Amino acid sequence: MKLYYAPGACSLADHIALQEGGLTFDIVKVDIPTRKTEAGEDFLAISPKGYVPAMVLEGGETISENIAILSWISEQAPALVPPGALGRTRLIEALAYISTEIHKGFKPIFTPGTTDEGKQAARDVIAARLGYLADTMAGDYLLGDNFSAADAYLFVMLLWSAKHGVAVPEPLNAYRDRVMARPAVVAAMKREGLI
Numbered sequence: 001m002k003l004y005y006a007p008g009a010c011s012l013a014d015h016i017a018l019q020e021g022g023l024t025f026d027i028v029k030v031d032i033p034t035r036k037t038e039a040g041e042d043f044l045a046i047s048p049k050g051y052v053p054a055m056v057l058e059g060g061e062t063i064s065e066n067i068a069i070l071s072w073i074s075e076q077a078p079a080l081v082p083p084g085a086l087g088r089t090r091l092i093e094a095l096a097y098i099s100t101e102i103h104k105g106f107k108p109i110f111t112p113g114t115t116d117e118g119k120q121a122a123r124d125v126i127a128a129r130l131g132y133l134a135d136t137m138a139g140d141y142l143l144g145d146n147f148s149a150a151d152a153y154l155f156v157m158l159l160w161s162a163k164h165g166v167a168v169p170e171p172l173n174a175y176r177d178r179v180m181a182r183p184a185v186v187a188a189m190k191r192e193g194l195i
């Protein structure tokens with residue numbers, strides 16, 4: 001399978017999950033402004049949405065959206081799903097929260113023309129949303145003692161938070177450092193040229 005990504009973008013979450021899951025995959029870099037892959041292919045022909053992540057499966061099907069891709073990866077690598085009868089439900093619940101309440105919260109920060117006040121308001125909302133996760137973390141990782149696909153996504157949001165001046169509540173800074181030390185995370189970040 002092939003993951004289409006941009007360095008340090010939200011697609012890093014999918015890259016980390018693939019690596020953590022021990023799956024065999026290729027990555028293809030996309031230049032978002034031109035919508036071209038590093039080999040010069042038209043990315044819009046692969047994923048008409050035009051944004052990363054997109055993943056092309058062995059059978060040729062393309063899937064998009066972080067929630068769907070991370071869910072699919074965790075079906076192939078069940079160690080990325082928290083244990084228990086509600087494990088998969090808790091994972092989807094966390095992925096949805098990260099996607100809709102945190103990831104999308106960065107939009108005003110990335111949108112040209114947002115005023116400084118607008119950017120600060122977005123930072124404050126993201127910090128509050130992170131606060132909920134900080135208060136409800138169930139162990140060393142978001143959903144317990146084991147790394148799950150939700151940790152891959154939250155980790156990227158914490159990298160963005162550090163870069164864009166969001167006040168990250170504890171224990172999420174210590175958590176970010178713990179995730180960053182994982183060999184699969186280091187491997188994915190190196191492969192994207194981030195470290």
Ligand SMILES: N[C@@H](CCC(=O)N[C@@H](CS)C(=O)NCC(=O)O)C(=O)O
Nearest residue numbers: 009010011032051052053065066067
């Ligand atoms: N709804 C999508 C959003 C993905 C997204 O925001 N991708 C960003 C990178 S993090 C992107 O490629 N933006 C370029 C664009 O929208 O033109 C998802 O959750 O997967």
